[in-house]
Amino acid sequence: MTGGLPRRRLLGFAGAGAALAGAGAAAGALVGGAASSERVRPTGAEAVPFHGEHQAGITTPAQDRMHFVALDVTTDDRAELVDLLREWTAAARRMTAGQEAAEGGAVGGSPQAPPEDTGEALDLPASALTLTLGFGPSLFDHRFGLADRRPPKLVELPRFPSDDLDERRCGGDLCLQACANDPQVAVHAIRNLVRIGFGRVRVRWSQLGFGRTSSTSTSQSTPRNLFGFKDGTNNIKAEDADALREHVWVAPGDGPDWLVGGTYLVARRIRMHVEVWDRTSLAEQEAVVGRAKGTGAPLGQLAEFDPVDLHVKGAGGEYLVKEDAHVRLASAEHLGGVRILRRGYNFTDGTDGLGHLDAGLFFVCFNRDTGRQFVPMQMALSTKDRMMEYLEHTGSGHFAVPPGVREGGFWGDTLFEGRSGG
Amino acid sequence: MPTTARALTAASLLLLAACGGPETTAGADGPIAVEATDDACKVARTSAKTGNVTFEVTNKGTKVTEFYLYAPGDRILGEVENIGPGLTRRLIVEVTEAGELQTACKPGMKGDGIRGAFTVDGEARKSADADAALAEATKGYQRYVNSQADGLLAKTTEFVDAVKAGDVERAKALYPVARTYWERIEPVAESFGDLDPKVDGREDVIEEGVEFTGFHRLEKDLWQAGPQADTASIADRLLTDVKEVVAKAKAVELTPLQLANGAKELLDEVATGKITGEEDRYSHTDLWDFRANVDGSQAAVAALRPVIEERDAALAATVDQKFKALDDLLETYRDGDGFRLYTALGESDVQALSAAVDALGEPISRVAEVVSR
Numbered sequence: 001m002t003g004g005l006p007r008r009r010l011l012g013f014a015g016a017g018a019a020l021a022g023a024g025a026a027a028g029a030l031v032g033g034a035a036s037s038e039r040v041r042p043t044g045a046e047a048v049p050f051h052g053e054h055q056a057g058i059t060t061p062a063q064d065r066m067h068f069v070a071l072d073v074t075t076d077d078r079a080e081l082v083d084l085l086r087e088w089t090a091a092a093r094r095m096t097a098g099q100e101a102a103e104g105g106a107v108g109g110s111p112q113a114p115p116e117d118t119g120e121a122l123d124l125p126a127s128a129l130t131l132t133l134g135f136g137p138s139l140f141d142h143r144f145g146l147a148d149r150r151p152p153k154l155v156e157l158p159r160f161p162s163d164d165l166d167e168r169r170c171g172g173d174l175c176l177q178a179c180a181n182d183p184q185v186a187v188h189a190i191r192n193l194v195r196i197g198f199g200r201v202r203v204r205w206s207q208l209g210f211g212r213t214s215s216t217s218t219s220q221s222t223p224r225n226l227f228g229f230k231d232g233t234n235n236i237k238a239e240d241a242d243a244l245r246e247h248v249w250v251a252p253g254d255g256p257d258w259l260v261g262g263t264y265l266v267a268r269r270i271r272m273h274v275e276v277w278d279r280t281s282l283a284e285q286e287a288v289v290g291r292a293k294g295t296g297a298p299l300g301q302l303a304e305f306d307p308v309d310l311h312v313k314g315a316g317g318e319y320l321v322k323e324d325a326h327v328r329l330a331s332a333e334h335l336g337g338v339r340i341l342r343r344g345y346n347f348t349d350g351t352d353g354l355g356h357l358d359a360g361l362f363f364v365c366f367n368r369d370t371g372r373q374f375v376p377m378q379m380a381l382s383t384k385d386r387m388m389e390y391l392e393h394t395g396s397g398h399f400a401v402p403p404g405v406r407e408g409g410f411w412g413d414t415l416f417e418g419r420s421g422g
Numbered sequence: 423m424p425t426t427a428r429a430l431t432a433a434s435l436l437l438l439a440a441c442g443g444p445e446t447t448a449g450a451d452g453p454i455a456v457e458a459t460d461d462a463c464k465v466a467r468t469s470a471k472t473g474n475v476t477f478e479v480t481n482k483g484t485k486v487t488e489f490y491l492y493a494p495g496d497r498i499l500g501e502v503e504n505i506g507p508g509l510t511r512r513l514i515v516e517v518t519e520a521g522e523l524q525t526a527c528k529p530g531m532k533g534d535g536i537r538g539a540f541t542v543d544g545e546a547r548k549s550a551d552a553d554a555a556l557a558e559a560t561k562g563y564q565r566y567v568n569s570q571a572d573g574l575l576a577k578t579t580e581f582v583d584a585v586k587a588g589d590v591e592r593a594k595a596l597y598p599v600a601r602t603y604w605e606r607i608e609p610v611a612e613s614f615g616d617l618d619p620k621v622d623g624r625e626d627v628i629e630e631g632v633e634f635t636g637f638h639r640l641e642k643d644l645w646q647a648g649p650q651a652d653t654a655s656i657a658d659r660l661l662t663d664v665k666e667v668v669a670k671a672k673a674v675e676l677t678p679l680q681l682a683n684g685a686k687e688l689l690d691e692v693a694t695g696k697i698t699g700e701e702d703r704y705s706h707t708d709l710w711d712f713r714a715n716v717d718g719s720q721a722a723v724a725a726l727r728p729v730i731e732e733r734d735a736a737l738a739a740t741v742d743q744k745f746k747a748l749d750d751l752l753e754t755y756r757d758g759d760g761f762r763l764y765t766a767l768g769e770s771d772v773q774a775l776s777a778a779v780d781a782l783g784e785p786i787s788r789v790a791e792v793v794s795r
Binding site: 161163301302309311312313355389 | 497498499500501502503504505511512513514515516626627628629630683686690693694697698769772773776777780783784786787790791
C-alpha cells in the first residue's frame with residue numbers, strides 16, 4: 001500500500017493543492033501535452049491521473065471493482081446541467097486523488113450541517129479510482145439544444161436475437177463508471193456524485209461488479225469469468241497504441257469534432273445460467289468457448305497466447321474450434337478485422353427467485369464505431385454462438401464518452417462549450 | 423441448445439488440450455517440421471508413437487497450401503487449411519492406434535496433394551469400444567425416438583388440420599399434445615440445423631429477417647392475435663418441416679454419450695425455458711412441455727440404466743429417486759388429461775418445481791462420464 005494518500009491526512013487542509021503535492025505521480029500533469037494516464041501502472045492503492053487527452057478508466061489497467069450507474073437528467077435547464085458537470089468534475093478531481101468529495105468533508109464542516117462527504121472512504125487510499133462519464137442518445141433531444149450535436153454513430157442498439165432486456169436496466173441520459181481496487185471507494189464515488197446531482201439527475205439503474213474479467217494492459221494476467229474461463233486474452237491492450245487508434249479513439253473526421261479523443265461505451269448486463277453451465281462436461285464447455293479451461297490455450301494450440309487458428313481440423317475433418325464456438329465468432333478474422341476494447345466485470349445480484357444465482361458478466365466495451373464494431377460482433381454471437389444457450393442479455397446501454405478533461409476544464413466541455421476535442 | 427451430435431468430437435478435443443504438454447517438446451517426440459513448397463512436402467520425421475503427434479508446417483512456396491494426416495481410406499485424422507506463403511502453422515493430432523498413415527501437402531488447396539508414408543507404432547490409447555450393453559441401450563432408445571416421431575407426425579397432422587379448418591377450440595386442445603412428442607425428443611430434433619428454429623422458434627429468439635413460423639407462431643395466432651391471412655400456409659409449412667424432422671430422426675445414429683448428454687440437455691431446457699413460462703407465452707401450456715422434457719430425459723436414462731447400474735449403482739439409485747420426486751410433484755399439477763396453466767401457478771409452486779429439476783439435474787449431469795468410462 002504505497003502512494004495512496006489517506007483521506008484523513010487531508011482533514012483541515014485548506015485546499016486541494018497540498019493534497020496534490022503529496023500525491024506525486026497522481027498530480028495529473030500533462031507530460032509534453034499528452035496524457036500520462038496511459039503510462040501509469042497502478043498496483044492497487046495509488047491515484048490515477050484524472051486529466052489527460054482521454055478519460056481514465058478506459059485503457060487504465062483494469063481495477064478489480066466497478067460501480068456503474070446510468071442516470072436521467074431531470075432538469076430541463078441547460079445551465080443547471082452544465083453546472084452539475086462542473087461540480088461533478090471538481091468532486092471527481094478530488095476523489096480520484098484520494099481526497100474527500102468536497103472541502104470540509106465528512107467531519108470538517110459545521111456540526112449543524114450534514115457533512116459534505118458521506119464518509120465511508122475516510123482513511124482509504126485512492127485505490128486507483130477512475131471515473132468515466134458518458135452521454136446517452138436520449139440526452140441529445142430538444143431539452144438542452146443538443147439535437148444537432150448528437151454523434152451520428154451514437155445509434156440506438158438493434159434488438160439482438162435472444163435479448164431478454166429488462167427496461168429497468170436499459171438506457172440513460174448519462175452514465176458514470178467508477179472503477180477502483182476497493183469496492184468501498186468505487187461505491188463512495190458514485191454515491192457522492194449522485195448526491196451532488198439530486199434535483200438535476202436521478203439514478204436510472206446501476207450495477208456493481210467484481211473481479212475484472214479483462215486485462216487491459218500487458219502487465220496484467222488474464223482473469224477468469226464466472227464460467228471459469230480466462231476472458232480477454234486477445235483484448236486490445238493499453239500498450240498497443242496502433243490498435244487503440246484504429247479501434248477505440250474517435251479521430252478527427254470521424255465526427256463530431258467535440259468527440260475527438262473520446263470513444264463509445266457499450267454496456268450489456270449478461271446473466272449467466274451458471275447452474276446449468278456447471279452441469280456441463282468439461283469437453284463441452286471447452287468446445288463452447290473454443291479454449292482449454294486450464295491454460296486458456298485456443299483448441300489445437302498449447303499456450304494461452306498462441307494465436308487462435310481457425311483453420312485446423314481434427315478427426316473427420318471437423319474444425320477443432322467449432323463453427324459455433326465463441327472465440328471463432330468473436331474473432332477479428334471472422335468479423336473482417338473488427339476488434340473492441342473489453343473492460344467487463346463479474347456480478348452476482350442475489351437470486352432469480354427460483355433458487356439460482358442472478359449472476360453473470362457486466363460486459364463493458366469501448367469502440368470507435370459501435371455500428372461497425374460491437375453490433376456486428378454481437379449479432380454474430382447472438383445468432384450463432386453456442387454459448388448463448390447459457391446466457392441472457394438483461395440490460396443494455398450505449399454512451400458517447402467525451403475526451404479527457406483538461407486542467408481547468410470540465411467533463412463534457414467540448415460538447416457544451418464548443419471546444420474541439422483531441 | 424448445443425446439439426448432442428458434437429459431444430464426441432468435443433471429448434477428443436479435451437484429450438488434445440490436456441495431453442499437449444511436455445511430450446510435444448523437442449526430441450524424438452518433439453514437433454515434426456514440415457516444409458511445404460509448390461512441388462514438395464518435406465516431412466522431417468515419418469514415424470511416431472501413438473499419442474499426440476505435432477506437426478509444424480511452414481509454407482515456403484508461393485501458393486496457399488494445406489497439410490493433412492490421413493488414416494487408411496483417406497479418413498482425415500487432422501488438417502490445417504489456408505497456410506499462406508511464409509506462414510508456419512501447427513497441427514496436433516491425437517493418434518490412438520498404430521498403423522500406416524499418410525501425410526499430404528496440397529499446394530493451391532486442391533487435388534490429392536503430395537503424399538508421403540507415415541508410420542505410427544506403440545500401444546493403442548483408445549478406450550474399448552462400446553460393449554454389448556451400450557449397443558443395446560442405443561437400440562432401445564432409437565425405438566423410443568421412432569415411436570415418438572410417429573406420434574409427432576400423427577398429432578401434428580391433426581393439429582394442422584384443425585387450424586386449417588378454423589376449429590380454434592380443437593386446435594388449442596391439440597397444440598400441447600402435438601408438442602409433447604416434439605419436446606420428448608428435442609435434443610435429437612434440434613440436431614438438424616435450421617429445422618429447429620422453423621418448427622420451435624420463439625418470436626424473440628429468431629434472427630432479424632427470419633420469418634416467425636412453426637408451433638409458436640400458430641400458438642400466437644390461436645391464443646392472441648387471431649387467425650391471420652397466412653395462418654393456413656404457416657400450418658402447412660409446419661407439417662412439411664415436421665415430416666422432415668421425423669424422417670431424419672428415424673435415420674439418426676446415436677451414441678451412448680449422446681443419449682446421456684441429451685438426458686442432461688432436456689433438463690437444462692426445463693430449468694431455463696419451461697420453468698420461467700417463456701416457452702408457451704401465449705397458451706401457458708408450459709407444464710405439458712415440462713412433462714415431455716422430463717419424459718425424454720427419463721427414456722434416455724432408462725435405456726442406459728443397465729450400464730449405469732453396473733458401473734455406479736449409487737448414482738442409478740439417486741437418479742431413480744430424483745426422477746420419482748419430480749414425477750410426484752408434477753402429478754400434483756395434473757388437470758384432466760393435461761396440466762394446470764403456467765399462469766395458475768404461484769411463486770412457491772414454481773420454486774418447488776425448479777428445486778426438483780435442479781436436484782435431478784445434478785446426478786443426471788454425471789451420467790455421461792459413467793457411460794464413457
